[in-house]
Amino acid sequence: MKILLAGPGTGKTTKIKSLIKEDYSDAKNILVLSFTNATVNDLTQSFEGFSTVKCYTLHSYALIINHLSDIQILDDNNETLLVSRFSEKHSFEFKDVCYFLQCITFDNMIKSCLSFLKSNPAYGKDKIGNLDLLIIDEFQDFNLTERDLIYELSKYANETLILGDDDQSIYGFKDADPLGIIELFNRQDIEKLQHENKCYRCPDAIVDSSTKLIKKNKNRIDKDWLKTGKDGEYLFTQTVSQSETSQIILNTIKGIKESNPDGSILVLSPVRYYTEELIELMKKENIDLVDFWTPKINADDIKKVWWLRALYSNKKILNLTFLANTILSKHYKDKYNTTLAKALQNNFDEDKIITQVAEMFPEPFSDYLINPPHILDFIRSHQEFSSLEGYINFEDVDGSLINISKKLSPTVEFQKKSVNIMSIHKSKGLQADYVFITGLVEGVLPNKVKGLDTIEAQRRLLFVGMTRAIKSLYMMSQVEWEGKYVHKLDKTQFKFNYRKKIYSGKTSNFISEME
Numbered sequence: 309m310k311i312l313l314a315g316p317g318t319g320k321t322t323k324i325k326s327l328i329k330e331d332y333s334d335a336k337n338i339l340v341l342s343f344t345n346a347t348v349n350d351l352t353q354s355f356e357g358f359s360t361v362k363c364y365t366l367h368s369y370a371l372i373i374n375h376l377s378d379i380q381i382l383d384d385n386n387e388t389l390l391v392s393r394f395s396e397k398h399s400f401e402f403k404d405v406c407y408f409l410q411c412i413t414f415d416n417m418i419k420s421c422l423s424f425l426k427s428n429p430a431y432g433k434d435k436i437g438n439l440d441l442l443i444i445d446e447f448q449d450f451n452l453t454e455r456d457l458i459y460e461l462s463k464y465a466n467e468t469l470i471l472g473d474d475d476q477s478i479y480g481f482k483d484a485d486p487l488g489i490i491e492l493f494n495r496q497d498i499e500k501l502q503h504e505n506k507c508y509r510c511p512d513a514i515v516d517s518s519t520k521l522i523k524k525n526k527n528r529i530d531k532d533w534l535k536t537g538k539d540g541e542y543l544f545t546q547t548v549s550q551s552e553t554s555q556i557i558l559n560t561i562k563g564i565k566e567s568n569p570d571g572s573i574l575v576l577s578p579v580r581y582y583t584e585e586l587i588e589l590m591k592k593e594n595i596d597l598v599d600f601w602t603p604k605i606n607a608d609d610i611k612k613v614w615w616l617r618a619l620y621s622n623k624k625i626l627n628l629t630f631l632a633n634t635i636l637s638k639h640y641k642d643k644y645n646t647t648l649a650k651a652l653q654n655n656f657d658e659d660k661i662i663t664q665v666a667e668m669f670p671e672p673f674s675d676y677l678i679n680p681p682h683i684l685d686f687i688r689s690h691q692e693f694s695s696l697e698g699y700i701n702f703e704d705v706d707g708s709l710i711n712i713s714k715k716l717s718p719t720v721e722f723q724k725k726s727v728n729i730m731s732i733h734k735s736k737g738l739q740a741d742y743v744f745i746t747g748l749v750e751g752v753l754p755n756k757v758k759g760l761d762t763i764e765a766q767r768r769l770l771f772v773g774m775t776r777a778i779k780s781l782y783m784m785s786q787v788e789w790e791g792k793y794v795h796k797l798d799k800t801q802f803k804f805n806y807r808k809k810i811y812s813g814k815t816s817n818f819i820s821e822m823e
Contacts, residue, residue, distance in 0.1 A: 309462065311447075311470040312501040313493050315533035316775040317509025317739070320471050321354045323501070324443060327469070328358065335440035339465070341366045341458070343449035343479070345719060347737035351445060360440075366454055367414055370421045373435040375428075380411045380623050380710065385610075386630060387413055393633045398649040408656050409626040415453065422457045432464060439465035446737070447472035447492070451483040469501075474529055475522050476772050478733060480765045490529055505532040507775075509739055511540020514774060514781050517822040522771045524821050525764045541780040544748075546815055549788045554586040557744055560782065561595065561727060564742055572724040574740040576732045576773045578753045581793060582746050583729050590727060598723050600730030605717045611635065612693055613712055615673065616700075619680045621709045625658050628665070628677075640668040732773040743777035745770070748785040748816040751794075751801030770818055785815040 314320050328338065340355065340363040342348050348363050355361040364372070371381075382390070390409075395402045406412055412420065425432045442465035444450075444458055449472075462468040474486035474493075492498060507515050512535040519533060547553045557575065564571050577583045580601045590597050611634065617627035625648070632644040644665050651661050666677040676686065683705055687693045699715050701708040722728050722738050732745070747753055754766040774781055789811045794802050802811040 309468045309470065309497075310499040310501050311472075311489075311493055312503055313473060313489070313529060313531060314471075314503045314505050315473055315507060315531065316476060316772070317507040318503065318505050318533070319508060320503070321351065321445075323503055324469065324471065325354065325358070327501075328361075328441070332441050332467075336360055337437060337439050338362070338441040338443065339369075339439050339461075340364070340443040340445060341369055341461075342445035342737075344446075344737050346722065346734075347446055349721070350737055366450065366457065367418070370418055370457065373425075373432070374417060374421050375424050375431065376412065376417065376420060378410070378622075380626060381417060382406075382411050382413050383713075386411075389630055389633050394629065394645055394648070398645065400649070400652060405652065408652055409629065410623055411626050418453050418457055422453065422460055425457075425460050432460075436461065436464045440467070441465060442468045443471065444468065445471045446476070448474055448477035448486055448489040449479050449484055449736075450488065451479075451485075452488065454484075455488050470498075475525070475768055476736070478736060478765065478769045478772050480762060485765075486527060486768075490527075493529060504534070506534045506536050508536055508538075509778055510775055511538045511542070511777075511779065512536070513540055513542040514777055517542050518771055518774045520822045521767060521774070521818060525767055527764055540777070542783075543781065544783040544785070544819060546785045546787065548786070550582065550585060550786055553746060553784050553786050554589055557586055557746070557782070557784070558589050558593065558595075560744075561590075561742075562593070565595070568741070570725060571742055571779070572722075572740040573727045573742045573744075574735055574738065574776055575727060575729045575744045575746070576735050576776075577729075577746045578732055578755075578769075579747055579793075579796070580731070587729060596723070596726040598720060598726050598728045600720050600728065600734050602720075605713065609696075609716055610713075612696060613709075613716070616683070616693070616696065616712070617709050619673075619676055619686070620683050621706050625661055628662070632665070632668070636668060644668055732769050735776050736772055739776050739778055741777075741779045742782070743773070743780070744782045744784065745773050746784045746786075748783055748819060749789075749801075749813045750816050751798035751813060753816055754818065755798045756801070757798040767818060767821075783819065785819065787812055787814075789813055 312320055312323065328335065332338070338361045340351055340361060342351060342365060345365060348365050351363045355363060390405055391402055395405050442462055447470045450458065470492060472489045474489050477484060477486035515533065515535045522528070545556065547556060561573060564573065575583060575586065583601065587597065587599060611631065614627045614630045618624050618631060621627065629648065632641055636644060647664050648661065651657065662677050666674045669677065680686070683700065684702060687697050696712065699708065699712050728740070753770060754763050756763070789802060791811060794811045802813050804811050
Protein backbone atom coordinates (compact mmCIF):
# COMPACT_ATOMS: atom_id res chain seq x y z
CA MET A 309 0.00 0.00 0.00
CA LYS A 310 1.24 3.49 -0.95
CA ILE A 311 0.02 6.93 0.09
CA LEU A 312 0.13 10.37 -1.50
CA LEU A 313 -0.64 13.15 0.99
CA ALA A 314 -0.86 16.56 -0.69
CA GLY A 315 -2.73 19.86 -0.47
CA PRO A 316 -5.51 21.14 -2.75
CA GLY A 317 -4.76 22.06 -6.34
CA THR A 318 -1.43 20.24 -6.45
CA GLY A 319 -2.33 17.78 -9.19
CA LYS A 320 -2.74 14.50 -7.28
CA THR A 321 -4.82 13.02 -10.12
CA THR A 322 -2.23 14.10 -12.72
CA LYS A 323 0.45 12.41 -10.64
CA ILE A 324 -1.54 9.17 -10.50
CA LYS A 325 -2.19 9.24 -14.26
CA SER A 326 1.56 9.48 -14.81
CA LEU A 327 2.14 6.58 -12.41
CA ILE A 328 -0.40 4.44 -14.27
CA LYS A 329 1.32 5.13 -17.60
CA GLU A 330 4.79 4.50 -16.21
CA ASP A 331 4.36 1.72 -13.64
CA TYR A 332 0.98 0.10 -14.38
CA SER A 333 0.82 0.20 -18.18
CA ASP A 334 -0.02 -3.52 -18.28
CA ALA A 335 -2.91 -3.21 -15.79
CA LYS A 336 -6.25 -4.48 -17.12
CA ASN A 337 -8.49 -3.78 -14.13
CA ILE A 338 -8.08 -0.50 -12.22
CA LEU A 339 -10.74 0.60 -9.72
CA VAL A 340 -10.95 4.20 -8.44
CA LEU A 341 -13.16 4.97 -5.44
CA SER A 342 -13.96 8.37 -3.94
CA PHE A 343 -16.56 9.82 -1.59
CA THR A 344 -18.66 12.42 -3.44
CA ASN A 345 -20.37 12.33 -6.83
CA ALA A 346 -18.59 15.59 -7.69
CA THR A 347 -15.12 14.09 -7.23
CA VAL A 348 -16.12 10.92 -9.10
CA ASN A 349 -17.44 12.97 -12.04
CA ASP A 350 -14.15 14.87 -12.10
CA LEU A 351 -12.14 11.65 -11.89
CA THR A 352 -14.19 10.07 -14.69
CA GLN A 353 -13.36 13.02 -16.95
CA SER A 354 -9.70 12.96 -15.89
CA PHE A 355 -9.36 9.27 -16.73
CA GLU A 356 -11.15 9.57 -20.07
CA GLY A 357 -9.13 7.52 -22.51
CA PHE A 358 -7.99 5.11 -19.79
CA SER A 359 -10.17 2.14 -20.83
CA THR A 360 -8.99 0.00 -17.90
CA VAL A 361 -10.08 2.54 -15.24
CA LYS A 362 -13.54 2.53 -13.63
CA CYS A 363 -14.60 5.24 -11.13
CA TYR A 364 -17.31 4.99 -8.45
CA THR A 365 -18.24 6.44 -5.13
CA LEU A 366 -17.62 3.92 -2.37
CA HIS A 367 -21.36 3.78 -1.66
CA SER A 368 -22.34 3.11 -5.28
CA TYR A 369 -19.66 0.41 -5.54
CA ALA A 370 -20.88 -1.16 -2.30
CA LEU A 371 -24.36 -1.35 -3.85
CA ILE A 372 -22.88 -3.16 -6.86
CA ILE A 373 -21.15 -5.82 -4.74
CA ASN A 374 -23.82 -5.85 -2.03
CA HIS A 375 -25.39 -9.25 -1.32
CA LEU A 376 -28.61 -7.65 -0.02
CA SER A 377 -30.33 -7.20 -3.38
CA ASP A 378 -33.93 -7.27 -2.16
CA ILE A 379 -33.81 -4.54 0.45
CA GLN A 380 -34.69 -0.83 0.45
CA ILE A 381 -31.98 1.70 1.32
CA LEU A 382 -33.22 4.41 3.66
CA ASP A 383 -32.38 8.05 3.10
CA ASP A 384 -31.89 10.39 6.08
CA ASN A 385 -35.54 11.51 6.17
CA ASN A 386 -36.91 7.98 6.11
CA GLU A 387 -34.44 6.91 8.76
CA THR A 388 -35.66 9.74 11.02
CA LEU A 389 -39.27 8.65 10.55
CA LEU A 390 -38.46 5.11 11.62
CA VAL A 391 -36.07 6.00 14.46
CA SER A 392 -37.57 8.99 16.24
CA ARG A 393 -41.23 8.46 15.43
CA PHE A 394 -41.47 4.72 15.81
CA SER A 395 -38.45 2.79 17.11
CA GLU A 396 -37.64 5.05 20.04
CA LYS A 397 -41.26 5.74 20.95
CA HIS A 398 -42.11 2.05 21.07
CA SER A 399 -38.77 0.92 22.57
CA PHE A 400 -37.68 -1.21 19.62
CA GLU A 401 -34.13 -1.73 18.45
CA PHE A 402 -33.85 0.13 15.17
CA LYS A 403 -32.07 -2.82 13.51
CA ASP A 404 -34.97 -5.13 14.46
CA VAL A 405 -37.51 -2.78 12.88
CA CYS A 406 -35.36 -2.64 9.74
CA TYR A 407 -35.17 -6.45 9.66
CA PHE A 408 -38.95 -6.88 9.64
CA LEU A 409 -39.60 -3.99 7.25
CA GLN A 410 -36.79 -5.11 4.85
CA CYS A 411 -34.81 -1.89 4.85
CA ILE A 412 -31.35 -0.70 5.80
CA THR A 413 -29.40 2.55 6.18
CA PHE A 414 -26.41 3.30 3.95
CA ASP A 415 -24.08 2.99 6.94
CA ASN A 416 -25.48 -0.39 7.92
CA MET A 417 -25.36 -1.51 4.28
CA ILE A 418 -21.62 -0.75 4.32
CA LYS A 419 -21.23 -2.71 7.57
CA SER A 420 -23.22 -5.63 6.19
CA CYS A 421 -21.21 -5.63 2.96
CA LEU A 422 -17.96 -5.63 4.96
CA SER A 423 -19.09 -8.44 7.24
CA PHE A 424 -20.29 -10.57 4.33
CA LEU A 425 -17.05 -10.14 2.37
CA LYS A 426 -15.00 -11.19 5.39
CA SER A 427 -16.97 -14.39 5.88
CA ASN A 428 -17.53 -15.14 2.17
CA PRO A 429 -14.23 -14.63 0.31
CA ALA A 430 -15.43 -16.73 -2.64
CA TYR A 431 -18.35 -14.31 -3.11
CA GLY A 432 -15.93 -11.39 -3.00
CA LYS A 433 -13.66 -13.01 -5.56
CA ASP A 434 -16.61 -13.51 -7.88
CA LYS A 435 -18.05 -10.00 -7.44
CA ILE A 436 -14.83 -7.97 -7.28
CA GLY A 437 -12.41 -10.14 -9.20
CA ASN A 438 -8.69 -9.49 -9.21
CA LEU A 439 -7.83 -5.79 -9.24
CA ASP A 440 -4.49 -4.81 -10.73
CA LEU A 441 -4.72 -1.48 -8.95
CA LEU A 442 -7.09 0.02 -6.37
CA ILE A 443 -6.99 3.82 -6.03
CA ILE A 444 -8.75 5.50 -3.12
CA ASP A 445 -9.25 9.25 -3.61
CA GLU A 446 -10.01 11.67 -0.73
CA PHE A 447 -9.34 9.00 1.90
CA GLN A 448 -9.87 11.54 4.70
CA ASP A 449 -13.59 11.74 3.80
CA PHE A 450 -14.34 8.17 4.89
CA ASN A 451 -15.40 7.14 8.39
CA LEU A 452 -14.05 4.14 10.29
CA THR A 453 -16.48 1.57 8.82
CA GLU A 454 -15.89 2.84 5.30
CA ARG A 455 -12.14 2.69 5.83
CA ASP A 456 -12.48 -0.91 7.03
CA LEU A 457 -14.35 -1.76 3.82
CA ILE A 458 -11.57 -0.09 1.82
CA TYR A 459 -8.96 -2.22 3.62
CA GLU A 460 -11.01 -5.33 2.86
CA LEU A 461 -11.26 -4.37 -0.83
CA SER A 462 -7.48 -3.85 -0.90
CA LYS A 463 -7.08 -7.59 -0.32
CA TYR A 464 -8.40 -8.13 -3.86
CA ALA A 465 -5.86 -5.70 -5.36
CA ASN A 466 -2.25 -6.27 -6.36
CA GLU A 467 -1.51 -2.68 -5.31
CA THR A 468 -3.43 0.03 -3.46
CA LEU A 469 -2.79 3.77 -3.75
CA ILE A 470 -4.27 6.10 -1.11
CA LEU A 471 -4.73 9.78 -1.99
CA GLY A 472 -5.86 12.51 0.36
CA ASP A 473 -5.23 15.50 2.58
CA ASP A 474 -5.93 15.60 6.31
CA ASP A 475 -6.46 19.37 6.06
CA GLN A 476 -9.51 18.77 3.86
CA SER A 477 -11.34 16.43 6.23
CA ILE A 478 -14.77 18.12 6.56
CA TYR A 479 -17.31 15.33 7.06
CA GLY A 480 -17.25 15.10 10.84
CA PHE A 481 -21.06 15.05 10.87
CA LYS A 482 -20.85 11.53 9.41
CA ASP A 483 -18.04 10.49 11.76
CA ALA A 484 -15.21 11.01 9.29
CA ASP A 485 -12.13 12.64 10.79
CA PRO A 486 -8.51 13.31 9.80
CA LEU A 487 -7.18 10.71 12.25
CA GLY A 488 -7.62 7.85 9.77
CA ILE A 489 -5.34 9.31 7.12
CA ILE A 490 -2.90 10.72 9.70
CA GLU A 491 -2.43 7.29 11.30
CA LEU A 492 -2.05 5.63 7.89
CA PHE A 493 0.54 8.19 6.79
CA ASN A 494 2.55 7.68 9.98
CA ARG A 495 2.71 3.90 9.60
CA GLN A 496 6.23 2.67 8.87
CA ASP A 497 5.03 -0.05 6.47
CA ILE A 498 3.25 2.42 4.16
CA GLU A 499 5.32 3.81 1.28
CA LYS A 500 5.06 7.61 0.91
CA LEU A 501 4.82 8.76 -2.72
CA GLN A 502 6.93 11.81 -3.56
CA HIS A 503 5.12 14.86 -4.92
CA GLU A 504 6.18 18.45 -5.67
CA ASN A 505 3.22 19.88 -3.68
CA LYS A 506 2.89 23.06 -5.71
CA CYS A 507 -0.57 24.65 -5.78
CA TYR A 508 -1.34 25.25 -9.45
CA ARG A 509 -4.98 26.15 -8.76
CA CYS A 510 -4.88 29.07 -6.33
CA PRO A 511 -3.16 32.46 -6.62
CA ASP A 512 -0.30 33.11 -4.20
CA ALA A 513 -2.43 35.50 -2.11
CA ILE A 514 -4.95 32.73 -1.41
CA VAL A 515 -2.22 30.17 -0.70
CA ASP A 516 -0.71 32.58 1.85
CA SER A 517 -4.01 33.27 3.64
CA SER A 518 -5.18 29.64 3.58
CA THR A 519 -1.84 28.44 4.91
CA LYS A 520 -1.93 30.86 7.82
CA LEU A 521 -5.44 29.66 8.66
CA ILE A 522 -4.86 25.91 8.52
CA LYS A 523 -1.56 26.05 10.41
CA LYS A 524 -3.58 27.16 13.48
CA ASN A 525 -4.82 23.55 13.70
CA LYS A 526 -2.90 21.20 15.97
CA ASN A 527 -4.30 17.88 14.77
CA ARG A 528 -2.67 17.77 11.33
CA ILE A 529 0.42 16.71 9.40
CA ASP A 530 2.65 19.66 8.55
CA LYS A 531 3.36 19.45 4.83
CA ASP A 532 4.63 21.55 1.96
CA TRP A 533 2.03 23.50 -0.02
CA LEU A 534 4.00 25.77 -2.28
CA LYS A 535 3.17 28.88 -4.30
CA THR A 536 3.72 29.10 -8.05
CA GLY A 537 3.82 32.88 -8.54
CA LYS A 538 0.23 32.99 -9.76
CA ASP A 539 -1.55 36.35 -9.67
CA GLY A 540 -5.02 36.69 -8.16
CA GLU A 541 -7.15 38.41 -5.55
CA TYR A 542 -8.02 37.79 -1.91
CA LEU A 543 -10.60 40.38 -0.83
CA PHE A 544 -12.40 40.76 2.50
CA THR A 545 -15.47 42.97 2.96
CA GLN A 546 -17.58 43.65 6.05
CA THR A 547 -21.11 44.94 5.45
CA VAL A 548 -23.87 46.17 7.74
CA SER A 549 -26.78 44.05 6.51
CA GLN A 550 -27.54 40.93 4.55
CA SER A 551 -29.20 43.08 1.87
CA GLU A 552 -25.99 45.05 1.45
CA THR A 553 -23.96 41.84 1.18
CA SER A 554 -26.36 40.38 -1.42
CA GLN A 555 -26.24 43.59 -3.47
CA ILE A 556 -22.43 43.72 -3.43
CA ILE A 557 -22.20 40.08 -4.53
CA LEU A 558 -24.81 40.68 -7.26
CA ASN A 559 -23.01 43.75 -8.60
CA THR A 560 -19.65 41.95 -8.54
CA ILE A 561 -21.11 38.98 -10.42
CA LYS A 562 -22.62 41.32 -13.04
CA GLY A 563 -19.18 42.88 -13.47
CA ILE A 564 -17.60 39.45 -13.86
CA LYS A 565 -20.19 38.48 -16.46
CA GLU A 566 -19.37 41.58 -18.48
CA SER A 567 -15.58 41.28 -18.31
CA ASN A 568 -15.30 37.47 -18.42
CA PRO A 569 -18.56 35.85 -19.65
CA ASP A 570 -17.07 32.35 -19.50
CA GLY A 571 -15.70 32.73 -15.96
CA SER A 572 -16.98 30.10 -13.53
CA ILE A 573 -18.53 31.30 -10.24
CA LEU A 574 -19.17 29.70 -6.84
CA VAL A 575 -21.15 31.33 -4.03
CA LEU A 576 -20.63 29.42 -0.77
CA SER A 577 -22.38 29.79 2.56
CA PRO A 578 -22.30 27.86 5.85
CA VAL A 579 -26.10 28.33 6.18
CA ARG A 580 -28.86 28.09 3.59
CA TYR A 581 -30.94 31.14 4.50
CA TYR A 582 -28.01 33.48 3.98
CA THR A 583 -28.26 32.98 0.19
CA GLU A 584 -32.05 33.20 -0.21
CA GLU A 585 -32.15 36.97 -0.81
CA LEU A 586 -29.26 36.78 -3.28
CA ILE A 587 -31.02 34.02 -5.23
CA GLU A 588 -34.16 36.16 -5.56
CA LEU A 589 -32.12 39.19 -6.72
CA MET A 590 -30.34 37.08 -9.32
CA LYS A 591 -33.62 35.68 -10.63
CA LYS A 592 -34.98 39.21 -11.08
CA GLU A 593 -31.82 40.10 -13.05
CA ASN A 594 -32.24 36.91 -15.17
CA ILE A 595 -28.79 35.66 -14.20
CA ASP A 596 -28.39 31.93 -14.81
CA LEU A 597 -27.85 30.11 -11.53
CA VAL A 598 -27.71 26.60 -10.15
CA ASP A 599 -29.23 26.35 -6.67
CA PHE A 600 -27.71 23.36 -4.88
CA TRP A 601 -29.67 24.17 -1.71
CA THR A 602 -33.06 23.31 -3.24
CA PRO A 603 -34.35 19.82 -2.34
CA LYS A 604 -33.96 17.41 -5.26
CA ILE A 605 -37.42 15.92 -4.88
CA ASN A 606 -40.40 17.77 -3.43
CA ALA A 607 -42.53 16.48 -0.56
CA ASP A 608 -45.58 15.76 -2.73
CA ASP A 609 -43.59 13.56 -5.10
CA ILE A 610 -42.11 11.71 -2.15
CA LYS A 611 -45.63 10.91 -0.87
CA LYS A 612 -46.69 9.71 -4.33
CA VAL A 613 -43.71 7.36 -4.46
CA TRP A 614 -44.60 6.04 -1.00
CA TRP A 615 -48.18 5.39 -2.15
CA LEU A 616 -47.06 3.49 -5.23
CA ARG A 617 -44.70 1.40 -3.15
CA ALA A 618 -47.31 0.81 -0.44
CA LEU A 619 -49.73 -0.48 -3.07
CA TYR A 620 -47.49 -2.29 -5.54
CA SER A 621 -44.04 -3.08 -4.12
CA ASN A 622 -42.99 -5.91 -1.82
CA LYS A 623 -42.19 -3.31 0.86
CA LYS A 624 -45.80 -2.34 1.53
CA ILE A 625 -45.66 -1.90 5.32
CA LEU A 626 -42.39 0.04 5.21
CA ASN A 627 -43.78 2.67 2.86
CA LEU A 628 -47.17 2.69 4.56
CA THR A 629 -45.31 3.53 7.78
CA PHE A 630 -43.68 6.53 6.10
CA LEU A 631 -47.11 7.68 4.94
CA ALA A 632 -48.76 7.11 8.31
CA ASN A 633 -46.19 9.25 10.11
CA THR A 634 -46.49 12.00 7.51
CA ILE A 635 -50.12 12.37 6.45
CA LEU A 636 -52.28 10.96 9.26
CA SER A 637 -53.68 12.94 12.17
CA LYS A 638 -52.07 12.37 15.56
CA HIS A 639 -54.91 10.04 16.61
CA TYR A 640 -54.58 7.76 13.59
CA LYS A 641 -50.80 8.04 13.56
CA ASP A 642 -50.65 6.74 17.14
CA LYS A 643 -53.19 4.06 16.32
CA TYR A 644 -51.19 2.91 13.29
CA ASN A 645 -47.89 2.80 15.19
CA THR A 646 -49.49 0.88 18.06
CA THR A 647 -50.88 -1.68 15.60
CA LEU A 648 -47.48 -2.07 13.96
CA ALA A 649 -45.73 -2.36 17.33
CA LYS A 650 -48.04 -5.19 18.38
CA ALA A 651 -47.38 -6.96 15.07
CA LEU A 652 -43.62 -6.69 15.60
CA GLN A 653 -43.95 -8.13 19.10
CA ASN A 654 -46.07 -11.03 17.94
CA ASN A 655 -46.54 -12.62 14.53
CA PHE A 656 -45.55 -10.18 11.76
CA ASP A 657 -48.19 -10.78 9.07
CA GLU A 658 -48.16 -8.09 6.37
CA ASP A 659 -51.63 -8.87 4.96
CA LYS A 660 -53.15 -8.85 8.44
CA ILE A 661 -51.53 -5.51 9.29
CA ILE A 662 -52.85 -3.94 6.06
CA THR A 663 -56.37 -5.15 6.86
CA GLN A 664 -56.14 -3.63 10.35
CA VAL A 665 -54.81 -0.22 9.28
CA ALA A 666 -56.43 0.35 5.87
CA GLU A 667 -59.44 2.25 7.25
CA MET A 668 -57.11 4.82 8.88
CA PHE A 669 -56.13 6.15 5.44
CA PRO A 670 -58.27 8.40 3.21
CA GLU A 671 -60.57 6.96 0.57
CA PRO A 672 -60.24 5.61 -2.05
CA PHE A 673 -56.68 4.66 -0.99
CA SER A 674 -58.03 2.74 1.99
CA ASP A 675 -59.90 0.48 -0.45
CA TYR A 676 -56.87 0.19 -2.75
CA LEU A 677 -54.79 -1.17 0.13
CA ILE A 678 -57.16 -4.15 0.35
CA ASN A 679 -57.87 -4.55 -3.38
CA PRO A 680 -55.30 -2.63 -5.44
CA PRO A 681 -56.30 -1.99 -9.06
CA HIS A 682 -53.83 -2.57 -11.87
CA ILE A 683 -51.07 0.01 -11.48
CA LEU A 684 -51.71 1.49 -14.94
CA ASP A 685 -55.43 1.87 -14.18
CA PHE A 686 -54.55 3.49 -10.84
CA ILE A 687 -52.19 6.03 -12.38
CA ARG A 688 -54.59 6.98 -15.14
CA SER A 689 -57.47 7.29 -12.68
CA HIS A 690 -55.50 9.70 -10.50
CA GLN A 691 -54.15 12.54 -12.58
CA GLU A 692 -51.75 13.66 -9.85
CA PHE A 693 -49.77 10.42 -10.40
CA SER A 694 -49.59 10.72 -14.20
CA SER A 695 -46.17 12.39 -14.11
CA LEU A 696 -44.72 9.17 -12.66
CA GLU A 697 -45.97 6.83 -15.39
CA GLY A 698 -42.86 7.26 -17.54
CA TYR A 699 -40.62 6.12 -14.67
CA ILE A 700 -42.31 2.72 -14.26
CA ASN A 701 -41.40 -0.45 -16.09
CA PHE A 702 -44.67 -2.38 -16.09
CA GLU A 703 -42.82 -5.64 -16.71
CA ASP A 704 -40.81 -5.08 -13.50
CA VAL A 705 -42.98 -2.88 -11.29
CA ASP A 706 -41.19 -3.66 -8.03
CA GLY A 707 -37.74 -3.11 -9.53
CA SER A 708 -38.69 0.22 -11.07
CA LEU A 709 -40.35 1.40 -7.85
CA ILE A 710 -37.12 0.74 -5.95
CA ASN A 711 -35.25 3.16 -8.23
CA ILE A 712 -37.99 5.71 -8.87
CA SER A 713 -36.84 8.15 -6.19
CA LYS A 714 -33.37 8.29 -7.73
CA LYS A 715 -34.85 9.00 -11.16
CA LEU A 716 -37.00 11.76 -9.69
CA SER A 717 -33.92 13.27 -8.03
CA PRO A 718 -31.66 14.25 -10.91
CA THR A 719 -28.13 15.08 -9.84
CA VAL A 720 -27.58 18.84 -9.64
CA GLU A 721 -24.29 19.44 -11.42
CA PHE A 722 -21.85 22.33 -11.42
CA GLN A 723 -22.34 24.57 -14.47
CA LYS A 724 -19.26 26.51 -15.56
CA LYS A 725 -21.22 29.31 -17.23
CA SER A 726 -23.76 29.72 -14.42
CA VAL A 727 -23.56 31.02 -10.87
CA ASN A 728 -23.39 27.96 -8.61
CA ILE A 729 -24.80 28.54 -5.12
CA MET A 730 -24.22 25.89 -2.46
CA SER A 731 -22.96 25.03 1.01
CA ILE A 732 -19.22 25.02 1.63
CA HIS A 733 -19.44 21.24 2.18
CA LYS A 734 -20.92 20.82 -1.32
CA SER A 735 -18.01 22.63 -2.92
CA LYS A 736 -15.60 19.81 -2.04
CA GLY A 737 -14.08 18.51 -5.26
CA LEU A 738 -15.05 21.61 -7.25
CA GLN A 739 -13.19 24.73 -8.36
CA ALA A 740 -14.17 28.04 -9.93
CA ASP A 741 -12.52 31.17 -11.26
CA TYR A 742 -14.40 33.37 -8.78
CA VAL A 743 -15.43 32.22 -5.31
CA PHE A 744 -17.59 34.12 -2.80
CA ILE A 745 -17.79 32.92 0.83
CA THR A 746 -20.49 34.52 3.00
CA GLY A 747 -21.39 34.28 6.68
CA LEU A 748 -17.88 34.83 8.03
CA VAL A 749 -19.23 35.93 11.38
CA GLU A 750 -18.35 34.78 14.89
CA GLY A 751 -21.20 32.48 15.90
CA VAL A 752 -21.79 31.34 12.32
CA LEU A 753 -18.34 30.24 11.17
CA PRO A 754 -16.98 29.30 13.64
CA ASN A 755 -20.03 28.29 15.64
CA LYS A 756 -18.92 27.28 19.14
CA VAL A 757 -22.34 25.84 20.00
CA LYS A 758 -21.28 22.83 17.96
CA GLY A 759 -18.51 22.20 20.49
CA LEU A 760 -15.05 23.61 21.04
CA ASP A 761 -13.56 20.38 19.74
CA THR A 762 -15.01 21.11 16.29
CA ILE A 763 -13.32 24.50 15.83
CA GLU A 764 -10.50 22.74 13.97
CA ALA A 765 -13.10 21.00 11.78
CA GLN A 766 -14.72 24.35 10.99
CA ARG A 767 -11.30 25.81 10.19
CA ARG A 768 -10.74 22.92 7.76
CA LEU A 769 -14.16 23.66 6.22
CA LEU A 770 -13.23 27.27 5.51
CA PHE A 771 -9.85 26.12 4.17
CA VAL A 772 -11.66 23.87 1.67
CA GLY A 773 -13.97 26.70 0.57
CA MET A 774 -11.12 29.18 0.12
CA THR A 775 -9.01 26.78 -1.94
CA ARG A 776 -11.73 26.34 -4.58
CA ALA A 777 -10.70 29.72 -6.07
CA ILE A 778 -8.68 29.88 -9.30
CA LYS A 779 -8.55 33.67 -9.77
CA SER A 780 -10.40 35.66 -7.09
CA LEU A 781 -11.71 34.99 -3.60
CA TYR A 782 -14.30 37.30 -2.01
CA MET A 783 -14.81 36.88 1.74
CA MET A 784 -17.96 38.49 3.19
CA SER A 785 -18.94 39.32 6.80
CA GLN A 786 -22.13 41.03 8.00
CA VAL A 787 -22.79 43.00 11.18
CA GLU A 788 -26.60 43.07 11.58
CA TRP A 789 -28.68 39.91 11.93
CA GLU A 790 -32.41 39.30 12.39
CA GLY A 791 -33.47 37.46 15.51
CA LYS A 792 -35.06 34.58 13.56
CA TYR A 793 -31.58 33.74 12.24
CA VAL A 794 -29.59 34.40 15.41
CA HIS A 795 -31.67 31.84 17.34
CA LYS A 796 -30.36 29.16 14.96
CA LEU A 797 -26.73 30.17 15.57
CA ASP A 798 -24.40 30.70 18.54
CA LYS A 799 -26.52 33.44 20.12
CA THR A 800 -23.86 34.27 22.74
CA GLN A 801 -21.74 35.87 20.00
CA PHE A 802 -24.40 38.48 19.16
CA LYS A 803 -25.57 41.58 21.04
CA PHE A 804 -29.14 42.85 20.80
CA ASN A 805 -29.54 46.49 19.73
CA TYR A 806 -32.74 47.59 21.49
CA ARG A 807 -32.95 50.80 19.48
CA LYS A 808 -32.76 49.08 16.09
CA LYS A 809 -34.45 45.87 17.32
CA ILE A 810 -31.72 43.83 15.68
CA TYR A 811 -28.70 41.73 16.68
CA SER A 812 -25.12 42.82 16.05
CA GLY A 813 -22.30 40.39 15.29
CA LYS A 814 -18.60 40.64 14.59
CA THR A 815 -16.23 39.31 11.99
CA SER A 816 -15.14 35.67 12.30
CA ASN A 817 -11.97 35.15 14.29
CA PHE A 818 -10.79 33.04 11.36
CA ILE A 819 -10.27 36.25 9.36
CA SER A 820 -7.89 37.69 11.97
CA GLU A 821 -6.00 34.37 12.00
CA MET A 822 -5.13 34.95 8.35
CA GLU A 823 -3.72 38.45 8.85
